[in-house]
Structure formats: structure tokens, C-alpha cells
Amino acid sequence: MADTAARYDFVIAANRLPVDRVVGEDGQVEWHRSPGGLVTAMESVMSGRDGVWVGWAGEPGEAPEPFDEAGMRLHPVPLSEDEIQGYYEGFSNDTLWPIYHDVIVPAQFHRKWWHQYREVNERFAKTLAEVAEEGATVWVHDYQLQLVPAFLRQLRPDLRIGWFDHIPFPPVELFGQLPWRQGILEGLLGADFLGFQRPGDAENFLRACRRYLGMTVKGDVIHVGKATGGHDVRAAAVPISVDFSSMDELSRRPEIKKRAKEIRESLGNPSALLLGIDRLDYTKGIRHRLKAYEELLKDGSLDGADTTFIQIATPSRERIDAYIDLREHVEGAVGRINGNYSAIGSPAMEYLHQGYGREELAALFLAADVMVVTPLRDGMNLVAKEYISCRHDNGGALLLSEFTGAAEELREAFMVNPHDVIGLKRTIMDAINSSPQERSRRMKALRRRVRRNDVQHWASAFLDALEAAPHKPSRHGPQTEQAQRREQEERAQREEDARGAQAAREAERRSERDDRDERDDRDERDGNGRDGKDGR
Secondary structure, eight states: OOOTTOOEEEEEEEEEOSEEEEEOTTSOEEEEEOOSHHHHHHHHHHTTSOEEEEEEOSSSBSOOOOEEETTEEEEEEOBOHHHIIIIIIIIIIIIIHHHHTTTSSOOOOOHHHHHHHHHHHHHHHHHHHHHEEEEEEEEEESGGGTTHHHHHHHHOTTSEEEEEOOSOOOOHHHHTTOTTHHHHHHHHTTSSEEEESSHHHHHHHHHHHHHHHOOEEETTEEEOOGGGTOOEEEEEEOOOOOOHHHHHHHHTSHHHHHHHHHHHHHTTOOSEEEEEEEESOGGGOHHHHHHHHHHHHHTTSSOTTTEEEEEEEEOOOTTSHHHHHHHHHHHHHHHHHHHHHOBTTBOSEEEEOSOOOHHHHHHHHHHOSEEEEOOSSBSOOHHHHHHHHHOTTSOOEEEEETTBGGGGTOTTSEEEOTTOHHHHHHHHHHHHHOOHHHHHHHHHHHHHHHHHTOHHHHHHHHHHHHHHTTSOOOSOSTTHHHHHHHHHHHHHHHHHHHHHHHHHHHHHHHHHHHHHHHHHHHHHHHHHHHHHHHHO
8 A cells, every 4th residue: 555645755666675574583573674785875865865765575465564664764565476476587587687688598478477567567656656746756776667667657747757777788689589678668768867887788778769669869868759758868877886985894894804814714724715706696607607617626727725716606586497407507516626626624615505794795805815706797796896895905806707887897807708718717817826916906996996986976976867867967066076076086097097007018018028038048048059069
């Protein structure tokens, strides 16, 4: 039931509420704040605002009454068990998710799922229409709610509607496989502003509008005809980030540093500690990194008695066949690696199929020598940015897939194509063998970039773009000084990056000259030796 007694100027809509339902030993139901960057970002955005978060509470059946938790007003939307299977597990995660992630596994198309997706999106829109104040700002999140903007605009044309895509948006050739492609595009075009992780994602959406709807597109603006709303929509990249200050502060606490040391000691103090933290998802490239690691152990490049790889694989979508198959394959590989290459007290692999809190993750980030982030396709990958935020010691090395949104920002990472197992093996060894000076240079640059473009900056940039849409946000006015300071910092960063790259190139050239001189000297000595023998 809608909370008809209250209406709000700022409304967030996401598939899930930012809390988890926990039943205590006494049978009392409690709500605990969920971890994650989106929750952190929205907390800061909602602070001081008259706002509400609309989403599913995580349990099938009737929705609880609206309530307050973690400093936010929360308004649950009900989902039945059948809708969870059709709208969420079915259409969202067995149809859209594969299409939006390069069809790594085949997508499933079922008309019933599509009808349930429409029904749930319409239910969300009706709830939003009921709780939003006149002229309110509504921020809709992610691929589960792509039809909400159009449904909501039909009900409440007075609202300012934004939508943000947390995952990739596919090329038109893949998106075109969807039998309901036109409905999804028209659903999104109900918004005033559409935010994407990468410029390429926004460009894919604009091309899809041209090809499948015949829309007029000028720059990053789509003109929607009167038949479908009669307004202009802007689509652009606004890459998400993490709460740098919070993670940085957490990692500096004495108890976190102590825990990081304990983790290494519990593994036999390996010379090299590698770390992967992912949902157990076929898009994350876990199978590829385990294959590369196993081959490095097999060919003797790494010693399993002196190297440990911690792989945390958080449970995910455990009723979907592709995820069941993935878990069996990963756990089989882990068992084979440990059986063949571990020593007592020094495991080659430490595999954990469970989630962990922020404190334990911060300790793991501090303990790890190499953070291995190898998705086959990822919208952003906030784990990479969390690792950087925790490395206040400027240590550690980030190995990052080219196919993450983060790769466009984090250029100082050790970049890799995860499909290239030989290249992945080589890059793992490069990261392990990199000097402390090189790691520090790379990490300093990475930390400056994440600190500057943190989650609060992302939320502000999105809301500024939504307010200005279909135009770009003004670079003038009250934020001029802040914008100028940011531009100066970015210019200084580019100059420092260029100097670092130049120094690296000069060092490489010096090394090549030294190698060449050494070869010449060796050849000359060998030649003199042969001449002497001939003379004798």
C-alpha cells in the first residue's frame, strides 16, 4: 500500500531497498543496512533532503509498511514468488543480463517473463507516482527498471526523471536480439536524462534509438516524437565510484592493519598473495584467472608453497543453471590446484563462497600484493576502486581487465585481456615482480584519481546533468571556482602522468641500450677468443 500520507521531493527507485531483513534469536525482525557503493552514495545525496527510497524488501509476498532505517525513509514494493522467478531471475538475469554482457552464455527469451517484467515495472511506476511531490526529482536505477521512466511520465509528466545504468549497454548487434527491444528503448526514453558508465555505452544506446526507433539524434540528445512523449532526452557517461574517504579511513585503523598481518600469517606468510573478490558470476572471468594461475604453478613460474591466491566468490543467483554450472567448475578447479600444488600450512588457493563485511575486506585489500580483477565484461567494477582506496601505503598492484568500465579511468593499473591466457599469465608475473618503486608510482596516481572522482562527485554530477537536461550542465555560476580547481587538478594529473610515462620510456630505452652494449661487449670478447684460437 502506498504511503499516501507523505510525498517527497526526492525519490530513489531501485530493485532492492538498501537493507536486509534479519530475524533475531528472539524472533524479532530487524533491518540491517546493506553494503555497497550505491547505498553510500544515496545516503550522502539524501542527507538533508525530503527523500524516500522505493524498492523490494527481499522477501516474497506482501510488502511491509513504509519505515525508517539507516537514516532513510524506505517504501517497500511487493513481489510474489512467481514474479521473483519471472521478472527478476528470468527476464532481468536470464534474458537482459546475458545480452548486456556480450552473450557469454545464451540468453533465454520467454514471453511470460516479459509480461511479468512489464507488470512489475508498472507497479514501481505507480508507487513512485503516489509518493512523489509535485515537480519532484526521481532517480531510477539499473536494468531491472528500464520501463519505469515511460510508465512514470505517463502518470506524472510534472516529474524530473533520471535513470542510471550500472551495467554495460550492449552494441546494437547484440541488443537487437531482444524481441522486446523497441519496448525497452521507449521505456527508457521516458526519462529526461540517462546516465551510463562509459561513453561507449551511451553511444550504443544512441545508435539503438536511431536504428530501431528511427529517432532523430543530435550529439548526445534524442528527440522523442509527440507520439511517445514529445520531449528531448540526453544520454551521457557519468561513471560511478566509491566512498574513498570512508575506505581510506577504515584501512588506517590499527585493528585493520593488525588483521591484515594476521591474514598473511595464517597463510604461511607467502612471498606473493593474490586476491580476487567477485560475485560468483560468469561475467567476472574467475575461470580464466584460475586457469592462468594453475598454468603458472604447473610450469614452475610460481611456487604453490610460497604463493597463495585468495578467491572470494559471493553467492549469486543460485537457482539459475548457468550459475550452478559455474560454481561446480570453479570449485573443481580450486580442489585440483590445492591437491596438486599446496603444502601443509601454505595453501596455493584459499576459496571462500561467502560474503564479508567492510572491515574484513579492507584488511584483505591491505594484505594482498596483487588484486586480480579480470571480468570478461563489467559496467564499472567498484572492487578495483575499493582496493585503491584502501592502499594508503601506496603499495600493492592492481591487475585490471580492459573490459571493465574502470579501465577507462584507472590507466596506471596492469591492464590485461582476460581472454588471452598467455597474456594474463605474463601480466600476473609482471605485477608480482614489479619493483616497490613502480608499484608506488602507479598506486599514487590511481589514488589521486579515485579520491578526486569519488561517489559523492558521481552523484552530484548525475543530478547536475539531470537538472540541466537536455542541455549539458553549465560550467558557470556558483560552482565556477570548484570547477576551475577540479580542472587544474586534472591538468596537473595529466602532466604528472605524462612525466611518469616519459620517465618510464627513458628507463626502458636505457635498459635496451645497456642490454645492447652488453651483447656487443660479449660478441667482441667471443670474437677475440675465436681469433686467438685460430692464431694458435
